[in-house]
Amino acid sequence: MNNKQKDKQFGVGPLVHNGELYDFVNNIDVDFAFYKKWAHKVQGSVLELCAGTGRLTIPMKESGINIIGLDNTVSMINQARKKAKEKDLSLEFIKDDMRTFELNKRFSLIFIPFNSLQNIYSISDVENTFKRIKHHLYRKGLFIFDVFNPSIHFMVNGETNYVEQYRFTKEDGIEVVISEKCKYDPASQINRVKWKYEIGGNEFIEQLDMRCFYPLEMDTILKYNGFKIIEKFGDYNEAPFKSESPKQIYVCNIQ
Ligand SMILES: C[S@@+](CC[C@H](N)C(=O)[O-])C[C@H]1O[C@@H](n2cnc3c(N)ncnc32)[C@H](O)[C@@H]1O
Structure with a gap:
Protein backbone atom coordinates (compact mmCIF):
# COMPACT_ATOMS: atom_id res chain seq x y z
CA MET A 1 0.00 0.00 0.00
CA PRO A 150 2.39 6.12 23.76
CA SER A 151 1.04 3.70 26.38
CA ILE A 152 0.23 0.27 24.95
CA HIS A 153 -1.46 -0.47 28.31
CA PHE A 154 -3.83 2.48 27.97
CA MET A 155 -4.71 1.64 24.37
CA VAL A 156 -5.27 -2.08 24.96
CA ASN A 157 -7.28 -1.49 28.17
CA GLY A 158 -9.50 0.86 26.20
CA GLU A 159 -10.38 -1.76 23.60
CA THR A 160 -13.33 -3.47 25.33
CA ASN A 161 -16.19 -1.01 25.76
CA TYR A 162 -17.17 2.52 24.89
CA VAL A 163 -16.39 4.72 27.91
CA GLU A 164 -18.13 8.08 28.33
CA GLN A 165 -15.65 10.98 28.05
CA TYR A 166 -17.71 14.15 27.59
CA ARG A 167 -21.27 15.33 28.21
CA PHE A 168 -22.44 18.87 27.45
CA THR A 169 -25.37 20.92 26.19
CA LYS A 170 -24.89 22.98 23.02
CA GLU A 171 -26.10 26.55 22.68
CA ASP A 172 -29.24 25.29 20.88
CA GLY A 173 -30.14 23.20 23.99
CA ILE A 174 -29.26 19.82 22.43
CA GLU A 175 -27.35 17.42 24.70
CA VAL A 176 -24.21 15.71 23.37
CA VAL A 177 -22.57 12.63 24.89
CA ILE A 178 -19.24 11.37 23.56
CA SER A 179 -17.84 7.92 24.41
CA GLU A 180 -14.53 6.43 23.32
CA LYS A 181 -13.16 3.00 22.39
CA CYS A 182 -9.56 2.23 21.28
CA LYS A 183 -8.21 -0.35 18.82
CA TYR A 184 -4.44 -0.38 18.54
CA ASP A 185 -3.01 -1.49 15.19
CA PRO A 186 0.63 -2.54 15.78
CA ALA A 187 1.77 -2.61 12.13
CA SER A 188 0.84 1.01 11.42
CA GLN A 189 1.38 2.14 15.06
CA ILE A 190 -2.04 3.78 14.90
CA ASN A 191 -4.51 3.87 17.77
CA ARG A 192 -7.75 3.50 15.79
CA VAL A 193 -9.95 5.34 18.28
CA LYS A 194 -13.70 5.45 17.71
CA TRP A 195 -15.77 8.25 19.19
CA LYS A 196 -19.49 7.55 19.58
CA TYR A 197 -21.49 10.78 19.45
CA GLU A 198 -25.04 10.78 20.83
CA ILE A 199 -26.57 14.05 19.70
CA GLY A 200 -30.17 14.69 20.66
CA GLY A 201 -31.06 10.98 20.38
CA ASN A 202 -29.08 10.28 17.15
CA GLU A 203 -25.92 8.17 17.18
CA PHE A 204 -22.81 8.68 15.03
CA ILE A 205 -19.55 6.70 15.10
CA GLU A 206 -16.53 8.80 14.13
CA GLN A 207 -12.96 7.75 13.44
CA LEU A 208 -10.10 9.40 15.36
CA ASP A 209 -6.90 7.74 14.18
CA MET A 210 -3.85 8.74 16.22
CA ARG A 211 -0.38 7.76 14.95
CA CYS A 212 1.87 6.78 17.86
CA PHE A 213 5.43 8.05 17.77
CA TYR A 214 7.71 6.01 20.01
C1 LIG B 1 -6.30 18.34 18.02
S1 LIG B 1 -6.70 19.65 16.92
C2 LIG B 1 -5.70 20.94 17.60
C3 LIG B 1 -6.27 22.31 17.40
C4 LIG B 1 -5.61 23.42 18.19
N1 LIG B 1 -4.22 23.60 17.87
C5 LIG B 1 -5.71 23.20 19.69
O1 LIG B 1 -4.67 23.06 20.33
O2 LIG B 1 -6.83 23.16 20.22
C6 LIG B 1 -5.86 19.14 15.45
C7 LIG B 1 -6.00 20.10 14.30
O3 LIG B 1 -5.08 19.69 13.28
C8 LIG B 1 -5.64 19.98 12.02
N2 LIG B 1 -4.94 19.19 11.01
C9 LIG B 1 -4.87 17.84 10.92
N3 LIG B 1 -4.12 17.48 9.86
C10 LIG B 1 -3.68 18.62 9.29
C11 LIG B 1 -2.86 18.92 8.17
N4 LIG B 1 -2.35 17.95 7.41
N5 LIG B 1 -2.59 20.22 7.88
C12 LIG B 1 -3.11 21.22 8.65
N6 LIG B 1 -3.92 21.00 9.71
C13 LIG B 1 -4.20 19.71 10.02
C14 LIG B 1 -7.11 19.64 12.20
O4 LIG B 1 -7.91 20.28 11.24
C15 LIG B 1 -7.36 20.12 13.62
O5 LIG B 1 -7.86 21.42 13.63
Whole structure:
Protein backbone atom coordinates (compact mmCIF):
# COMPACT_ATOMS: atom_id res chain seq x y z
CA MET A 1 0.00 0.00 0.00
CA ASN A 2 1.46 3.40 -0.94
CA ASN A 3 1.28 6.54 1.21
CA LYS A 4 -1.69 8.07 -0.61
CA GLN A 5 -3.73 4.89 -0.07
CA LYS A 6 -2.63 4.83 3.61
CA ASP A 7 -3.77 8.40 4.07
CA LYS A 8 -7.19 7.54 2.67
CA GLN A 9 -7.48 4.55 5.00
CA PHE A 10 -6.67 6.55 8.14
CA GLY A 11 -8.14 9.84 9.28
CA VAL A 12 -10.32 11.88 11.61
CA GLY A 13 -14.10 12.12 11.17
CA PRO A 14 -15.85 15.46 10.54
CA LEU A 15 -17.62 15.61 13.92
CA VAL A 16 -14.26 15.37 15.74
CA HIS A 17 -13.00 18.40 13.81
CA ASN A 18 -16.29 20.28 13.91
CA GLY A 19 -15.37 23.71 15.28
CA GLU A 20 -18.38 24.19 17.57
CA LEU A 21 -18.24 20.69 19.11
CA TYR A 22 -14.44 20.89 19.37
CA ASP A 23 -14.62 23.96 21.60
CA PHE A 24 -17.07 22.27 24.00
CA VAL A 25 -14.82 19.21 24.27
CA ASN A 26 -11.50 21.07 24.49
CA ASN A 27 -12.25 23.90 26.88
CA ILE A 28 -8.79 23.60 28.45
CA ASP A 29 -5.62 25.66 28.80
CA VAL A 30 -3.08 23.18 30.27
CA ASP A 31 -0.55 23.91 27.51
CA PHE A 32 -1.11 27.67 27.15
CA ALA A 33 1.52 28.92 29.64
CA PHE A 34 4.16 26.64 28.10
CA TYR A 35 3.64 27.76 24.48
CA LYS A 36 3.19 31.41 25.50
CA LYS A 37 6.48 31.35 27.40
CA TRP A 38 8.46 30.01 24.42
CA ALA A 39 6.73 32.37 21.99
CA HIS A 40 7.69 35.37 24.14
CA LYS A 41 11.22 34.02 24.44
CA VAL A 42 11.87 34.02 20.65
CA GLN A 43 10.69 37.63 20.36
CA GLY A 44 9.70 37.28 16.71
CA SER A 45 6.99 36.03 14.38
CA VAL A 46 5.20 32.80 15.29
CA LEU A 47 3.31 30.25 13.18
CA GLU A 48 0.96 27.73 14.77
CA LEU A 49 0.39 24.70 12.55
CA CYS A 50 -2.91 22.85 13.15
CA ALA A 51 -4.25 25.97 14.87
CA GLY A 52 -7.79 24.56 14.90
CA THR A 53 -10.35 26.89 16.47
CA GLY A 54 -7.64 29.22 17.79
CA ARG A 55 -7.75 27.78 21.31
CA LEU A 56 -4.10 28.85 21.73
CA THR A 57 -3.67 31.28 18.80
CA ILE A 58 -6.27 33.76 20.06
CA PRO A 59 -5.04 34.19 23.66
CA MET A 60 -1.43 34.24 22.41
CA LYS A 61 -2.28 37.09 20.04
CA GLU A 62 -4.08 38.84 22.93
CA SER A 63 -0.89 38.56 25.00
CA GLY A 64 1.01 40.53 22.33
CA ILE A 65 2.58 37.70 20.32
CA ASN A 66 2.98 38.25 16.57
CA ILE A 67 1.23 35.02 15.55
CA ILE A 68 -0.74 33.50 12.68
CA GLY A 69 -2.53 30.15 12.50
CA LEU A 70 -2.76 27.52 9.77
CA ASP A 71 -5.17 24.59 9.60
CA ASN A 72 -6.66 22.44 6.84
CA THR A 73 -10.21 22.00 8.19
CA VAL A 74 -12.79 24.59 7.12
CA SER A 75 -15.09 24.11 10.11
CA MET A 76 -12.20 24.64 12.56
CA ILE A 77 -10.86 27.71 10.73
CA ASN A 78 -14.35 29.24 10.49
CA GLN A 79 -14.81 28.87 14.23
CA ALA A 80 -11.36 30.42 14.85
CA ARG A 81 -12.12 33.40 12.57
CA LYS A 82 -15.53 33.90 14.19
CA LYS A 83 -14.04 33.99 17.71
CA ALA A 84 -11.23 36.36 16.65
CA LYS A 85 -13.79 38.68 15.02
CA GLU A 86 -15.97 38.70 18.17
CA LYS A 87 -12.89 39.89 20.06
CA ASP A 88 -12.06 42.48 17.40
CA LEU A 89 -8.65 40.86 16.92
CA SER A 90 -6.78 41.26 13.67
CA LEU A 91 -5.53 37.68 13.45
CA GLU A 92 -4.90 35.69 10.27
CA PHE A 93 -5.98 32.05 9.93
CA ILE A 94 -4.78 30.38 6.75
CA LYS A 95 -6.46 27.30 5.30
CA ASP A 96 -3.66 25.03 4.18
CA ASP A 97 -2.03 21.67 4.74
CA MET A 98 1.06 21.42 6.96
CA ARG A 99 2.53 18.82 4.58
CA THR A 100 2.59 21.18 1.58
CA PHE A 101 2.18 24.84 2.67
CA GLU A 102 4.19 27.74 1.20
CA LEU A 103 3.73 31.14 2.86
CA ASN A 104 6.76 32.91 1.34
CA LYS A 105 7.97 34.10 4.72
CA ARG A 106 9.98 32.88 7.68
CA PHE A 107 9.21 32.62 11.39
CA SER A 108 11.15 32.66 14.66
CA LEU A 109 8.96 29.90 16.09
CA ILE A 110 6.78 27.26 14.46
CA PHE A 111 4.81 25.01 16.76
CA ILE A 112 2.37 22.10 16.45
CA PRO A 113 0.49 21.73 19.75
CA PHE A 114 -1.91 19.23 21.29
CA ASN A 115 -0.87 15.95 19.59
CA SER A 116 -1.77 17.31 16.16
CA LEU A 117 1.25 15.76 14.46
CA GLN A 118 -0.42 12.43 15.32
CA ASN A 119 -2.93 13.19 12.56
CA ILE A 120 -0.09 12.44 10.11
CA TYR A 121 0.16 8.73 9.43
CA SER A 122 2.97 7.95 6.99
CA ILE A 123 6.67 8.63 7.56
CA SER A 124 6.88 10.42 4.20
CA ASP A 125 4.14 12.85 5.31
CA VAL A 126 6.01 13.53 8.55
CA GLU A 127 9.14 14.19 6.47
CA ASN A 128 7.22 16.50 4.11
CA THR A 129 5.87 18.42 7.12
CA PHE A 130 9.34 18.74 8.64
CA LYS A 131 10.71 19.96 5.27
CA ARG A 132 8.04 22.68 5.11
CA ILE A 133 8.85 23.70 8.68
CA LYS A 134 12.57 23.96 8.02
CA HIS A 135 11.87 25.98 4.89
CA HIS A 136 9.76 28.48 6.91
CA LEU A 137 12.09 28.85 9.92
CA TYR A 138 14.81 31.44 10.36
CA ARG A 139 18.24 29.83 10.70
CA LYS A 140 18.10 30.18 14.51
CA GLY A 141 14.33 29.65 14.77
CA LEU A 142 12.66 27.10 17.03
CA PHE A 143 10.35 24.22 16.21
CA ILE A 144 8.27 22.98 19.16
CA PHE A 145 5.64 20.26 19.24
CA ASP A 146 4.04 17.76 21.56
CA VAL A 147 2.79 14.23 21.07
CA PHE A 148 1.66 11.57 23.55
CA ASN A 149 4.15 9.22 25.12
CA PRO A 150 2.39 6.12 23.76
CA SER A 151 1.04 3.70 26.38
CA ILE A 152 0.23 0.27 24.95
CA HIS A 153 -1.46 -0.47 28.31
CA PHE A 154 -3.83 2.48 27.97
CA MET A 155 -4.71 1.64 24.37
CA VAL A 156 -5.27 -2.08 24.96
CA ASN A 157 -7.28 -1.49 28.17
CA GLY A 158 -9.50 0.86 26.20
CA GLU A 159 -10.38 -1.76 23.60
CA THR A 160 -13.33 -3.47 25.33
CA ASN A 161 -16.19 -1.01 25.76
CA TYR A 162 -17.17 2.52 24.89
CA VAL A 163 -16.39 4.72 27.91
CA GLU A 164 -18.13 8.08 28.33
CA GLN A 165 -15.65 10.98 28.05
CA TYR A 166 -17.71 14.15 27.59
CA ARG A 167 -21.27 15.33 28.21
CA PHE A 168 -22.44 18.87 27.45
CA THR A 169 -25.37 20.92 26.19
CA LYS A 170 -24.89 22.98 23.02
CA GLU A 171 -26.10 26.55 22.68
CA ASP A 172 -29.24 25.29 20.88
CA GLY A 173 -30.14 23.20 23.99
CA ILE A 174 -29.26 19.82 22.43
CA GLU A 175 -27.35 17.42 24.70
CA VAL A 176 -24.21 15.71 23.37
CA VAL A 177 -22.57 12.63 24.89
CA ILE A 178 -19.24 11.37 23.56
CA SER A 179 -17.84 7.92 24.41
CA GLU A 180 -14.53 6.43 23.32
CA LYS A 181 -13.16 3.00 22.39
CA CYS A 182 -9.56 2.23 21.28
CA LYS A 183 -8.21 -0.35 18.82
CA TYR A 184 -4.44 -0.38 18.54
CA ASP A 185 -3.01 -1.49 15.19
CA PRO A 186 0.63 -2.54 15.78
CA ALA A 187 1.77 -2.61 12.13
CA SER A 188 0.84 1.01 11.42
CA GLN A 189 1.38 2.14 15.06
CA ILE A 190 -2.04 3.78 14.90
CA ASN A 191 -4.51 3.87 17.77
CA ARG A 192 -7.75 3.50 15.79
CA VAL A 193 -9.95 5.34 18.28
CA LYS A 194 -13.70 5.45 17.71
CA TRP A 195 -15.77 8.25 19.19
CA LYS A 196 -19.49 7.55 19.58
CA TYR A 197 -21.49 10.78 19.45
CA GLU A 198 -25.04 10.78 20.83
CA ILE A 199 -26.57 14.05 19.70
CA GLY A 200 -30.17 14.69 20.66
CA GLY A 201 -31.06 10.98 20.38
CA ASN A 202 -29.08 10.28 17.15
CA GLU A 203 -25.92 8.17 17.18
CA PHE A 204 -22.81 8.68 15.03
CA ILE A 205 -19.55 6.70 15.10
CA GLU A 206 -16.53 8.80 14.13
CA GLN A 207 -12.96 7.75 13.44
CA LEU A 208 -10.10 9.40 15.36
CA ASP A 209 -6.90 7.74 14.18
CA MET A 210 -3.85 8.74 16.22
CA ARG A 211 -0.38 7.76 14.95
CA CYS A 212 1.87 6.78 17.86
CA PHE A 213 5.43 8.05 17.77
CA TYR A 214 7.71 6.01 20.01
CA PRO A 215 10.32 8.05 21.89
CA LEU A 216 13.47 6.80 20.19
CA GLU A 217 11.69 6.73 16.81
CA MET A 218 10.83 10.41 17.03
CA ASP A 219 14.33 11.33 18.23
CA THR A 220 15.67 9.57 15.13
CA ILE A 221 13.19 11.06 12.64
CA LEU A 222 14.08 14.54 13.87
CA LYS A 223 17.79 13.86 13.64
CA TYR A 224 17.84 12.51 10.07
CA ASN A 225 15.54 15.34 8.98
CA GLY A 226 18.06 17.93 10.14
CA PHE A 227 16.65 18.99 13.52
CA LYS A 228 18.64 19.19 16.72
CA ILE A 229 16.73 18.43 19.93
CA ILE A 230 17.49 21.20 22.44
CA GLU A 231 15.01 20.02 25.09
CA LYS A 232 12.75 17.02 25.50
CA PHE A 233 10.15 17.48 28.24
CA GLY A 234 7.66 15.00 29.67
CA ASP A 235 4.95 17.50 30.55
CA TYR A 236 4.01 21.15 30.11
CA ASN A 237 5.76 22.03 33.41
CA GLU A 238 9.01 21.09 31.63
CA ALA A 239 9.81 18.03 33.73
CA PRO A 240 12.48 15.95 31.99
CA PHE A 241 11.06 13.21 29.76
CA LYS A 242 10.97 9.74 31.38
CA SER A 243 9.14 6.43 30.93
CA GLU A 244 6.05 7.51 32.91
CA SER A 245 5.74 10.93 31.26
CA PRO A 246 2.35 11.57 29.69
CA LYS A 247 3.83 13.61 26.84
CA GLN A 248 6.86 14.00 24.62
CA ILE A 249 7.44 17.71 24.16
CA TYR A 250 10.25 18.63 21.78
CA VAL A 251 12.08 21.93 21.48
CA CYS A 252 14.28 21.82 18.36
CA ASN A 253 16.29 24.01 16.08
CA ILE A 254 17.88 23.47 12.68
CA GLN A 255 21.10 21.42 12.83
C1 LIG B 1 -6.30 18.34 18.02
S1 LIG B 1 -6.70 19.65 16.92
C2 LIG B 1 -5.70 20.94 17.60
C3 LIG B 1 -6.27 22.31 17.40
C4 LIG B 1 -5.61 23.42 18.19
N1 LIG B 1 -4.22 23.60 17.87
C5 LIG B 1 -5.71 23.20 19.69
O1 LIG B 1 -4.67 23.06 20.33
O2 LIG B 1 -6.83 23.16 20.22
C6 LIG B 1 -5.86 19.14 15.45
C7 LIG B 1 -6.00 20.10 14.30
O3 LIG B 1 -5.08 19.69 13.28
C8 LIG B 1 -5.64 19.98 12.02
N2 LIG B 1 -4.94 19.19 11.01
C9 LIG B 1 -4.87 17.84 10.92
N3 LIG B 1 -4.12 17.48 9.86
C10 LIG B 1 -3.68 18.62 9.29
C11 LIG B 1 -2.86 18.92 8.17
N4 LIG B 1 -2.35 17.95 7.41
N5 LIG B 1 -2.59 20.22 7.88
C12 LIG B 1 -3.11 21.22 8.65
N6 LIG B 1 -3.92 21.00 9.71
C13 LIG B 1 -4.20 19.71 10.02
C14 LIG B 1 -7.11 19.64 12.20
O4 LIG B 1 -7.91 20.28 11.24
C15 LIG B 1 -7.36 20.12 13.62
O5 LIG B 1 -7.86 21.42 13.63
